[in-house]
Amino acid sequence: VGSPNRIPGLNTADVPAAGLDVLVQQWRPVELGARGIFTETQTWRVVAGLRGEWADWSWETAFTASANETTDMENNRISKTLLQRELSKNTPDALNPFGGPYANTPEQWNRVRIASTNRGQTELQTLDARFSNDSAFTLWAGDVGVAFGAEWRRESYTEDRDPRLDGTVIFSTANVSGISDVVGVSPTRDSSASRNIYSVFGETVVPLYRGEGAFPNDLTLQLAVRGEHFDDLGESAIKPKVALSWFPLTFLNVRAAWSQGFRVPNLVQLNRGEISRLSLGVDDYWRAPVTLDAQSNGDAYVASVRRSNPDLQNEDTETVVLGIIADLDEPIGQPWLRDLRFSVDYWRFEQTGVIAAFGDQEALALDFLERRAGRTNPNVVRAPVTPEDTAAFAAWNAANPNDRRTAAGQVLFVIDPFINLDRQVADGFDFAVAARIQPEGWGRFDFDFEATWLRTLDVVRNQLLTALATEPTFTGAFDVLAVDRILLDGNPEWRSSASLRWSKGRWGAGLSVRYISEYLDISADLDQNADGIPEYFPVEAATRTNVYVEYRFGGTGSYPEARVRLGVNNVTDELPPLVDDALGYDPEYHWLKGRELTLSVRLSF
Secondary structure, eight states: OOOTTSOTTOOTTTSOTTOOOOOOOSOOOGGGOOOOEEEEEEEEEEEEEEEEEETTEEEEEEEEEEEEEEEEEEEEEEBHHHHHHHHTOOSTTSOOTTSOTTSSOHHHHHTTEEEEEEEEEEEEEEEEEEEEEEEEEEETTEEEEEEEEEEEEEEEEEEEOOTTTTTSSOSOSSSGGGGOOBTTOOOBOOEEEEEEEEEEEEEEEEEEEOOOTTOOOEEEEEEEEEEEEETTTTEEEEEEEEEEEEEEETTEEEEEEEEEEEEOOOHHHHHOOEEEEEESSOOOTTTHHHHOOHHHHTSSOEEEEEEOOTTOOOEEEEEEEEEEEEETHHHHOOTTEEEEEEEEEEEEEEEESOEEEOOHHHHHHHHHHHHHTTOOOTTEEEOOOOHHHHHHHHHHHHHOTTSOOOOOOOEEEEEEEEEEOSEEEEEEEEEEEEEEEOOTTSOEEEEEEEEEEEEEEEEEOHHHHHHHHHOTTOOOHHHHHTSBOTTBTSOOSEEEEEEEEEEETTEEEEEEEEEEOOEEETTSOOOBOTTSOBOOEEEOOEEEEEEEEEEEEEOSTTOOEEEEEEEEESTTOOOOOOOSSTTSSOTTTOOOOOSEEEEEEEEEO
């Protein structure tokens, strides 16, 4: 009351004399200008080696050193500290967020405008020695090949973030995102680390049987082993491989392989410290149906704190491959059909101790189940319970006597560390067909087709399964997230590609098609069906077709060969299928570009 800016006719019972705070959301001052990101990268690599022969053995040794340094500078950013100072002025030159575009002068914007600069560097040095002999010794079926060697590697990285992002200049410690002093950019601490890796490896190829004629029944065994030691983890791993190759017919190969592998956590996952990010679409299952507030319903940003974990263990893998490949040139025996090949492979890939973040949504799902059992998930950090929260939960409990819930405050942030999850299993089939067709007078046609069928993708997370055992009737979205992920969030069941190329003389043309089958988007907020199972948003199947025609000339005498190619990408002008994402499509699987004409010229000297 008394302010010249007070809106006339306001009732002091609704708007007190002291006024009310005003929340400004999604304010993007366009007069600040477009943001420019300027990246400078310097890369160098040096390799020096020796190779030679000694008796029947071939040997080789090499030293490699490489480094990459990148500087990213983004301009036209805003400092939170400077913005708050300019908004808080009580003089006519105070920044005005209500006036619309160009209500503020360039001088006013210059007082809050900053540029943010981040620098990073990675280095790698290796030294190795390898020895091989195609006939180290002879067994009943033939010569045995042997190869072995050793390797040393040193990896290092340095990450130097802008002082307004790494905690040097802090806007506020009231929440995890406030550590950043740059509007719209989450904080990331500086970090650096290095380690040495020592490896030994060996491989042998043993002929078990050699036959003759059309039914040779050739059988070959491959044995391999690799061991590595990481000095930063103080751990070692030794993993084997066994493979068999059988030719029941001269043109038919049946193959099988079993191998184990491992992946150690990278230096960032072990050493980076904390980074904070803001996420949309994260539901608080405990509060959302009670308070209906945007923060709990996934309609407002929730802070997530990603933490490195120096106690991470190796991620172990086991792979099984069974396949058959047929080269049908010989049995068909037609001069116009060449390189006709067909293959089918079954593969199964199992990972244990999968290195990944547990996930914000999974952490809140676990918190729901823990609260059902009278406990909480300590990785979900909440604000104190307010009187409004107490009243909302009391009303909920009165209306839902079979689903009573203790009051819980709003989520401040979710701690999402890198951990070793339990297990992930995937299996499927790969199919491939290739052929070269040369009908007389028509030139040459080359055809290739490949397809993958994802048959199973199971993700098992022990923390969720343990909690689910205490609440077996829960049917929330994470019920599915914890087990079968086929079709869910970018796991299409089928992917395939095909290409057909034609050439005759100096002319050529080509056609290629890529297909991604449909999958489900679990982030879209949809209803449940009659059985209480979420009905996720379907992401439609997509096909993209490209064509080109080309002509070659020159290439005789002193003239270089030249190729001119005219192409059309996305011939049918296909739009990417809709997903619940800020971009509106999934860039990992689909493309935004519509029909595109291309012209290229290539010279070969």
